[in-house]
Amino acid sequence: MIPTTLLTVQQHILEEQRRYHPEATGEFSWLLSGLTLAAKMVESRVRRAGLGDLLGSTGESNVQGETVQKLDVYANHALLWCLGKRGNVGVMASEENDSPIFVERDRHHGRYVVIFDPLDGSSNIDVNVSVGTIFSILRREPDPERKRDPLQDVLQPGVQQIAAGYVVYGSSCMLVYTTGNGVHGFTLDPDIGAFIISHENIRMPSAGSLYSVNEANANTFPEPYQRFLGALRSGQLGRSYSSRYIGSLVADFHRTLLKGGIFLYPPTRSYPQGKLRLMYEANPIAFLAEQAGGKATTGTRRILDIEPESLHQRTPLIVGGTEEMELLASYMR
Numbered sequence: 156m157i158p159t160t161l162l163t164v165q166q167h168i169l170e171e172q173r174r175y176h177p178e179a180t181g182e183f184s185w186l187l188s189g190l191t192l193a194a195k196m197v198e199s200r201v202r203r204a205g206l207g208d209l210l211g212s213t214g215e216s217n218v219q220g221e222t223v224q225k226l227d228v229y230a231n232h233a234l235l236w237c238l239g240k241r242g243n244v245g246v247m248a249s250e251e252n253d254s255p256i257f258v259e260r261d262r263h264h265g266r267y268v269v270i271f272d273p274l275d276g277s278s279n280i281d282v283n284v285s286v287g288t289i290f291s292i293l294r295r296e297p298d299p300e301r302k303r304d305p306l307q308d309v310l311q312p313g314v315q316q317i318a319a320g321y322v323v324y325g326s327s328c329m330l331v332y333t334t335g336n337g338v339h340g341f342t343l344d345p346d347i348g349a350f351i352i353s354h355e356n357i358r359m360p361s362a363g364s365l366y367s368v369n370e371a372n373a374n375t376f377p378e379p380y381q382r383f384l385g386a387l388r389s390g391q392l393g394r395s396y397s398s399r400y401i402g403s404l405v406a407d408f409h410r411t412l413l414k415g416g417i418f419l420y421p422p423t424r425s426y427p428q429g430k431l432r433l434m435y436e437a438n439p440i441a442f443l444a445e446q447a448g449g450k451a452t453t454g455t456r457r458i459l460d461i462e463p464e465s466l467h468q469r470t471p472l473i474v475g476g477t478e479e480m481e482l483l484a485s486y487m488r
């Protein structure tokens with residue numbers, strides 16, 4: 156018989172819309188199925204990246220000045236194609252594109268903006284370590300007279316997100332998302348090609364025992380971070396901590412979401428503004444963290460309150476359970 160727990164992400168989002176947004180026309184769930192289609196396309200390539208010509212770099216570099224991996228390009232095209240055909244996305248913006256893209260057919264009435272990091276953790280692809288896709292969804296006012304610059308639609312503060320989530324291509328492929336009513340996780344069942352509910356209403360533990368930071372930069376962190384990390388290491392919170400750093404934000408955050416603790420990418424000498432990008436890394440992760448009972452700041456400011464100035468702007472990102480985040484805040488004061 157069919158197990159009663161078999162709830163797909165499409166069914167889940169429709170139930171959520173019915174319960175919380177009865178006025179919703181199912182448009183959002185249609186948009187989400189564009190994201191899950193792209194996720195399955197990327198997943199199938201990540202699983203066999205070593206076969207065929209998908210490893211390594213394209214030899215080009217992107218607007219970030221970073222080397223573009225072949226899988227970055229594939230993932231970007233998959234998302235642009237799947238979202239561009241949805242009929243209700245008016246503007247898309249990607250880490251891999253210098254500026255936002257109008258969906259020509261729907262630029263007048265497309266009610267959603269989707270911003271994404273198509274392949275997060277690219278440096279890990281060739282060594283078979285978890286990578287991810289991160290997305291952030293904003294509302295867009297119709298623009299029948301084609302007057303508005305798409306950048307105006309995109310540059311909204313994180314509090315304006317109506318949904319956010321990520322796909323982590325790990326030992327299993329999971330989709331984790333929120334529409335503002337908690338955080339829910341779905342695992343791809345490769346036999347039926349559907350994302351099935353596996354982690355309903357994820358809550359981030361308020362106190363953990365892991366911290367996640369690139370220790371190689373530790374000597375160039377602003378001094379309060381160094382004192383904070385010293386406090387964790389010396390058991391100031393009354394327990395010992397272990398260090399875990401994967402180098403893919405999605406994987407490091409996914410672990411922090413489930414196990415608690417704290418992830419930090421503070422300002423460093425090479426990235427004095429922090430390395431992570433506000434619009435398609437920090438904002439969606441911060442929305443998820445807060446929805447699961449955690450916090451996300453720049454070290455001093457709530458990420459979701461930042462008024463963005465440019466599409467690819469960077470920010471420090473510290474995200475974790477309330478106990479660690481409050482201890483850090485006390486060092487930053």
Ligand code: AHG
Nearest residue numbers: 272274275276277278369402403404
């Ligand atoms: P991307 O692959 O999309 O450029 O993101 C990489 C980011 C993020 O995934 C990760 O947390 C961070 O880079 C790791 O940076 P370091 O290698 O400097 O620690």
Ligand code: MN
Nearest residue numbers: 272275276436
């Ligand atoms: Mn990234």
Ligand code: MN
Nearest residue numbers: 250272274275
């Ligand atoms: Mn990326």
